[in-house]
Amino acid sequence: MREQKSGIHWWMLAAAALVALLLAPVASSWPDGLERVAEDHGFIDRAVTLIQAPIPDYVLPGMSGGPATALAGVLGVAVTFAVVWGLTRLALRTTRH
Amino acid sequence: MHIPDGFLDPRTLAGTAVMGAGAVGYATSRLKRELDEGRVPVLAAMSAFVFAAQMVNFPIAGGTSGHLLGGALLAILFGPWAACLSLTAVLIIQALVFGDGGITALGANVLNMAVLGTLAGYLTYRLLGRRPTGFRPAAAFVASWVSVVVAAVAAALELALAGAIPLRVALPAMAFWHALIGLGEGVITTAILAYLARVRPSLLSVLRPESAELPS
Numbered sequence: 001m002r003e004q005k006s007g008i009h010w011w012m013l014a015a016a017a018l019v020a021l022l023l024a025p026v027a028s029s030w031p032d033g034l035e036r037v038a039e040d041h042g043f044i045d046r047a048v049t050l051i052q053a054p055i056p057d058y059v060l061p062g063m064s065g066g067p068a069t070a071l072a073g074v075l076g077v078a079v080t081f082a083v084v085w086g087l088t089r090l091a092l093r094t095t096r097h
Numbered sequence: 098m099h100i101p102d103g104f105l106d107p108r109t110l111a112g113t114a115v116m117g118a119g120a121v122g123y124a125t126s127r128l129k130r131e132l133d134e135g136r137v138p139v140l141a142a143m144s145a146f147v148f149a150a151q152m153v154n155f156p157i158a159g160g161t162s163g164h165l166l167g168g169a170l171l172a173i174l175f176g177p178w179a180a181c182l183s184l185t186a187v188l189i190i191q192a193l194v195f196g197d198g199g200i201t202a203l204g205a206n207v208l209n210m211a212v213l214g215t216l217a218g219y220l221t222y223r224l225l226g227r228r229p230t231g232f233r234p235a236a237a238f239v240a241s242w243v244s245v246v247v248a249a250v251a252a253a254l255e256l257a258l259a260g261a262i263p264l265r266v267a268l269p270a271m272a273f274w275h276a277l278i279g280l281g282e283g284v285i286t287t288a289i290l291a292y293l294a295r296v297r298p299s300l301l302s303v304l305r306p307e308s309a310e311l312p313s
Contacts, residue, residue: 008297012142019149028154030162033274034098034252041270043261048103053196058152073152076190080148084186085141091125091182092134 013081020073024058025066098166098245098252098275099191099206102199105259113255114204120212121185124178131176131302139300140175144183147171148190155281163278166210166248169218169241170286174293176302177219184211209251218244222303232294232301234287241286242279249275 031039038044055061055075060068105113132140147167154162167187171180185207191197198206222240226233253271257264293300 008300009138009142012139012146016142016146016149019146019153024149024152027152027164028156028162030154030156030160032098032154032162032164033249033271033278034100036161036274037262037267037270038104041262041266043104043256046103046261047101049196050102050200051193051196053192053194055194056196058195058197069152072195073149076152076195077145077149079194080187080190081141081145083190084144084183085137087186088128088132088137088140088179088182089134091128092132092137095126095129 013077016077016081017074020077021070024073025069027069098210098248099188099198100202100209100252100255102201104199104261105202105205105255109255109259110201110204113208114201117204117207117212121182121207124181124185124212127178128182132179136175136179140171140179140183143171143174144187147184148187150285151187151191157274157277157281161274161277163245163275163281165285166214166245166282167286168210168215168248169222169237169244169282170289172215172219173222173237173240173286173290173303174301177216180215180219181211184215205252205255209248209255213251214244214248217247226303230304232290232298232304234291237290238283238287241283242276245275245279245282246272 035044055072058069058072060072063071147165147170150165150167152164154164156162168180168184171183175183188198188203188206188211192200192203218240221243222233222236225239226236249271250268253264253267256262257267290301294304298304
């Protein structure tokens with residue numbers, strides 16, 4: 001409870017937003033480990049897109065470049081914060097030992 | 098390490114979905130014993146941080162990049178079951194909102210990263226950092242590295258089972274890149290935990306007296 005009263009979670013949330021705003025736009029665009037293996041061994045083209053994601057590849061539709069990624073990141077930060085808070089509260093209150 | 102749709106075959110997708118869902122169900126049942134409700138805001142905030150950090154790919158050797166996974170970080174802070182659920186939420190949001198990771202492959206991604214990688218990292222820390230008083234940075238580093246490599250090995254097994262690539266190729270390839278990426282995970286995780294341990298040690302669940310026993 002002390003943590004909630006101290007409000008440290010707001011500092012953490014701010015840090016998360018800063019990471020999304022400042023670091024995400026300058027992230028490396030090189031393929032990640034799995035993509036690299038898929039490219040090297042010829043199965044990268046097996047990938048298919050099954051749904052129309054609202055913010056595909058972390059680029060806010062209608063925008064481009066750094067700001068599109070930064071805002072997508074901040075949105076994701078907010079959604080994750082809300083979802084985890086809500087779902088965890090729900091899970092704690094509806095489970096029995 | 099997010100597997101997109103199309104890499105795995107229906108049998109592997111179904112099997113990993115069942116295992117992933119089962120593990121998440123179990124984690125939910127363990128949550129109440131592990132997480133005090135007062136910690137929910139901090140868990141939510143650190144989950145949001147992990148989401149953001151997963152967007153920040155850092156270059157490793159040879160034109161490849163990696164990013165933080167965050168399983169060991171969350172597990173050392175909140176315990177393995179809360180970490181598992183938190184990462185599962187992150188993965189679902191990534192898949193549904195941002196198209197990062199497949200929808201049918203969600204079970205596999207949850208199994209690899211939120212369950213196996215996270216648990217392996219947590220167990221490694223508990224085994225190496227056996228002394229419950231004081232944060233053990235070396236143990237955290239190794240635990241973080243292990244979490245990434247274990248998740249990658251699980252993914253390699255799935256790729257091989259699905260016929261995308263032979264195991265004798267998949268395993269060394271995935272292990273190689275993720276052994277490097279795991280070093281980054283180790284550095285980032287250890288730095289964050291060391292900072293938090295210094296300014297607010299009560300944040301780390303592994304430092305709390307009641308976590309002195311390994312989860313039964």
